[in-house]
Amino acid sequence: METQALPSPEHAEVRIIARTPEAARAVAEALRYCFAGMEQRSYPGSDGATRLHLTVDTAAPAGPARSWLATSRTLAGSGTHSDEI
Template sequence: MKYIETQTLPSLGHAEVRIIAHTPEAARAVAEVLRGCFAGAEQRSYPGLDGDTRLHLTVDTATPAGPARPWLAAGQTPVGAGAHSDET
């Protein structure tokens, strides 16, 4: 049986992003890229169970922080950006 975690949704116009990386530096690098596209990034970092780093980020999807990528501005999903097999 697969456990599905119940979470409170972020406020309208915001998204919660979860980053899992082998090192804190790698997680921070990804967070910096997201901050270049979206405003209002609240960041929380946690140690993972296997020594990895888990970084949680809240971004404001209604207010671009910088020049939006063409796929973002057009409201399209980039190629290869579907759900992972462990996501429902």
């Protein structure tokens, strides 16, 4: 198992794996529309796929994410659902 340091509380790490670089960039662009302050790194994936790693600043949401994040905060006492790992 790979050990990685967790991002700071106001950041999230996002991994995109796509068949083509264009598909990975389209997803990254959608995230850029919602979140400010992104760092992007790309790597070749297996079988010619593209891996795109993003660091998203959740403390500075932009556009539609601002209202969505305000209403989607986890309630105290709620945990994972039975179908989640």
